[in-house]
Amino acid sequence: MHTLTVSSIMTQKFETLKMADTLQRAALLMRKSKLDVLPVIGVDGQLLGLMTKANLYDAVAAGESPETPVENISIKKDVVTLQENMPYNEVTEIVKNSKVGTAIVLNDQNKVVGIFTKASWIMAMFENETLLNHQMQIILNSMHNGLVAMDAAGQITRINQTAEKLFGITTSQACGKPVSLFFKGLELDEVLLKGVVSIGIKSTYGEHTLLCNITPMITMEKPNGAIIIFQDLTDLECIASELEGVTKLYNTLQSVMEIAYDGIIVIDKEGMITMANQAAADFFNKSRENIVARPVDDIIENSRLCDVVKTGVAELNQLQFINGNPYVVSRMPIVRDGKVLGAVGKILFSNFKDVRNLAQKLIRLDQKIAYYKNHLGNDNDKKITFDQIITSHDTFKKIKERAAIAAQSSSSILITGESGTGKELMAQSIHEAGTGRDKRLVKVNCAAIPAELLESEFFGYAPGAFTGAQKQGKQGKLALADGGTLFLDEIGDMSANLQSKLLRVLQDKSFEPIGSNKTIQANFRVIAATNQDLYQMVQEKRFRGDLYYRLNVIHFHIPPLRQRPQDIILLVHFFIEKYNHILGSAIQDISDDAMNLLQHHTWPGNVRELENVVERVANFVKGNIIEIEDLPPNLKEKNMEEKQVSPSMAGSLPAAGQRLQKSREDHDKLTIQAALMEAGGNKAKAAKLLGISRSWLYTKMSRVGL
Numbered sequence: 001m002h003t004l005t006v007s008s009i010m011t012q013k014f015e016t017l018k019m020a021d022t023l024q025r026a027a028l029l030m031r032k033s034k035l036d037v038l039p040v041i042g043v044d045g046q047l048l049g050l051m052t053k054a055n056l057y058d059a060v061a062a063g064e065s066p067e068t069p070v071e072n073i074s075i076k077k078d079v080v081t082l083q084e085n086m087p088y089n090e091v092t093e094i095v096k097n098s099k100v101g102t103a104i105v106l107n108d109q110n111k112v113v114g115i116f117t118k119a120s121w122i123m124a125m126f127e128n129e130t131l132l133n134h135q136m137q138i139i140l141n142s143m144h145n146g147l148v149a150m151d152a153a154g155q156i157t158r159i160n161q162t163a164e165k166l167f168g169i170t171t172s173q174a175c176g177k178p179v180s181l182f183f184k185g186l187e188l189d190e191v192l193l194k195g196v197v198s199i200g201i202k203s204t205y206g207e208h209t210l211l212c213n214i215t216p217m218i219t220m221e222k223p224n225g226a227i228i229i230f231q232d233l234t235d236l237e238c239i240a241s242e243l244e245g246v247t248k249l250y251n252t253l254q255s256v257m258e259i260a261y262d263g264i265i266v267i268d269k270e271g272m273i274t275m276a277n278q279a280a281a282d283f284f285n286k287s288r289e290n291i292v293a294r295p296v297d298d299i300i301e302n303s304r305l306c307d308v309v310k311t312g313v314a315e316l317n318q319l320q321f322i323n324g325n326p327y328v329v330s331r332m333p334i335v336r337d338g339k340v341l342g343a344v345g346k347i348l349f350s351n352f353k354d355v356r357n358l359a360q361k362l363i364r365l366d367q368k369i370a371y372y373k374n375h376l377g378n379d380n381d382k383k384i385t386f387d388q389i390i391t392s393h394d395t396f397k398k399i400k401e402r403a404a405i406a407a408q409s410s411s412s413i414l415i416t417g418e419s420g421t422g423k424e425l426m427a428q429s430i431h432e433a434g435t436g437r438d439k440r441l442v443k444v445n446c447a448a449i450p451a452e453l454l455e456s457e458f459f460g461y462a463p464g465a466f467t468g469a470q471k472q473g474k475q476g477k478l479a480l481a482d483g484g485t486l487f488l489d490e491i492g493d494m495s496a497n498l499q500s501k502l503l504r505v506l507q508d509k510s511f512e513p514i515g516s517n518k519t520i521q522a523n524f525r526v527i528a529a530t531n532q533d534l535y536q537m538v539q540e541k542r543f544r545g546d547l548y549y550r551l552n553v554i555h556f557h558i559p560p561l562r563q564r565p566q567d568i569i570l571l572v573h574f575f576i577e578k579y580n581h582i583l584g585s586a587i588q589d590i591s592d593d594a595m596n597l598l599q600h601h602t603w604p605g606n607v608r609e610l611e612n613v614v615e616r617v618a619n620f621v622k623g624n625i626i627e628i629e630d631l632p633p634n635l636k637e638k639n640m641e642e643k644q645v646s647p648s649m650a651g652s653l654p655a656a657g658q659r660l661q662k663s664r665e666d667h668d669k670l671t672i673q674a675a676l677m678e679a680g681g682n683k684a685k686a687a688k689l690l691g692i693s694r695s696w697l698y699t700k701m702s703r704v705g706l
């Protein structure tokens with residue numbers, strides 16, 4: 001709004017007189033300018049006085065001739081003057097307090113530039129009011145809130161556009177009507193009569209929730225109407241609920257950040273930290289308050305979060321050194337509407353290695369469980385057969401052949417051999433190849449069951465046979481094995497008493513459960529196994545001779561592993577494949593050095609010990625090839641000891657090693673050739689015959705030049 005000044009109100013159409021001008025000229029100019037005054041100016045334009053109509057009338061009345069110069073008559077000297085740039089409100093004050101209806105307007109140099117009259121002032125006031133009115137209407141219409149103005153009688157005098165829209169009425173419809181016609185329950189009396197402000201009144205209008213503030217208009221210290229401002233809360237309520245949603249989301253985000261095991265830091269586009277979880281605070285050994293609102297570079301050394309803000313490109317799973325330790329970190333830009341607003345950094349804590357190991361361990365365990373479930377769950381489908389007895393040892397191969405023949409008869413079999421040589425495996429294979437394969441193979445470990453329980457385990461008992469017995473009685477192992485095989489493991493540990501009872505059963509082919517006189521037919525094949533020298537025990541009368549001969553109808557002695565080193569190669573590969581499958585390891589081969597070491601071990605625990613070694617290696621191996629360092633320390637130490645024991649041999653060892661390697665390769669070559677011949681050139685079949693995988697057969701063939 002521009003400020004009104006005297007220059008914009010004054011009239012510029014005026015005439016001036018000089019002292020030398022005549023009265024006649026004064027009369028003519030006064031008539032021409034239609035004003036009652038004529039400024040009289042000097043040669044330099046300065047105001048000398050004012051010729052008024054009254055001055056002219058007085059001169060004429062005094063008989064002055066029309067030719068009389070102005071300087072000869074009396075003119076008004078105390079002239080009211082105004083400066084041309086005087087503001088409107090100052091002029092208003094002067095005009096109000098002065099009785100004069102006209103003033104002369106001067107410029108900076110005190111030269112006359114216009115004449116100010118009350119009439120022109122009134123016109124200016126009108127113009128100004130129109131202007132103000134127009135400006136007020138613009139202001140009111142640009143208000144976001146609805147406005148209704150009323151007079152002292154409570155009749156609407158003005159409404160703005162927002163109110164028009166809000167209430168669906170036009171100014172012409174509303175003006176002159178009582179406010180109460182449109183808005184109920186506003187209690188206007190207090191405001192209009194007492195001039196009391198009424199604020200924060202909540203009311204509804206259609207679907208709108210409104211907040212009303214009613215302010216009285218006071219003139220001459222009396223209420224002269226009022227203005228109601230309506231604030232539409234509908235939008236505000238929407239914003240409030242949106243805000244509530246945002247707050248909830250923020251809280252959820254905070255909880256998620258807290259639950260995360262990783263340290264999380266969020267920065268804005270200026271690189272200032274805006275959020276951090278407790279894990280991050282703990283990691284930097286600072287309180288959260290000491291992290292948030294700080295530049296990220298002050299908290300994290302070599303942080304690349306600001307770079308991610310600049311590039312907008314995520315950097316996932318990168319290695320970053322913090323305080324000299326390596327951490328896996330991820331950095332992601334926060335993008336909205338295509339603009340990067342900040343970045344999130346995630347620090348995976350140092351024990352991620354442990355977590356990874358743990359995860360791998362769990363996977364292995366899962367696989368192990370699945371494997372054993374498969375084996376146990378499908379006990380009837382997954383039968384042990386002679387194919388699963390891995391050997392390339394001539395004697396053992398013959399034993400396998402003879403055992404397969406013996407399986408067809410029902411004669412008792414005694415299997416001897418050191419612990420872990422595969423006696424039970426052999427017993428299972430015989431059972432599976434025999435006529436009783438559809439019935440049970442019942443195993444009794446004579447060393448594991450206490451002597452006093454062994455009898456009831458064997459024969460079972462009748463209901464109520466003895467105190468502590470199950471009420472319904474119990475079926476014994478002999479009855480369970482009916483039609484199938486009774487496998488008596490560790491037979492050398494059977495008590496003398498039970499030996500004689502067992503002998504009787506084997507002779508009579510029947511028995512009576514404890515506490516029962518009902519005879520049960522015993523129709524089963526017996527396979528006994530022991531790692532003791534049973535014959536020697538008979539000599540020493542520690543085992544019944546007659547039972548020994550009953551059991552020893554067919555005898556197989558399994559040679560210890562140290563006597564068949566070539567089997568070690570086959571068995572190692574067989575177990576690698578088995579544990580790759582169970583544990584999910586990916587071992588492809590074993591280095592010659594490591595294999596050499598295994599072949600030189602004496603294997604007191606035989607195949608069981610070898611299997612355990614491979615299982616252990618499969619758990620911890622670093623690469624795909626088993627190296628010496630992957631083997632258990634006791635094997636390596638043993639190797640060192642052996643090397644140290646015969647220093648005199650030191651010089652000849654490499655040559656001996658080479659010879660051994662050569663003979664091993666020759667042997668492997670022959671074995672593979674024989675298997676290929678037997679399989680008619682079919683490699684899959686040959687691999688099966690050798691008990692190794694096809695891929696291993698190919699590797700082996702290329703190694704031995706086939």
Ligand SMILES: Nc1ncnc2c1ncn2[C@@H]1O[C@H](COP(=O)(O)OP(=O)(O)OP(=O)(O)O)[C@@H](O)[C@H]1O
Pocket residue numbers: 388389390391417418419420421422423424425426489530531571607608611
């Ligand atoms: N020739 C073989 N081929 C494949 N696996 C074998 C062989 N010999 C033994 N094993 C495995 O070695 C482990 C021990 O075998 P097993 O229990 O049959 O031996 P054992 O002579 O009965 O032992 P113990 O006298 O201690 O009872 C088993 O896991 C078995 O499958």
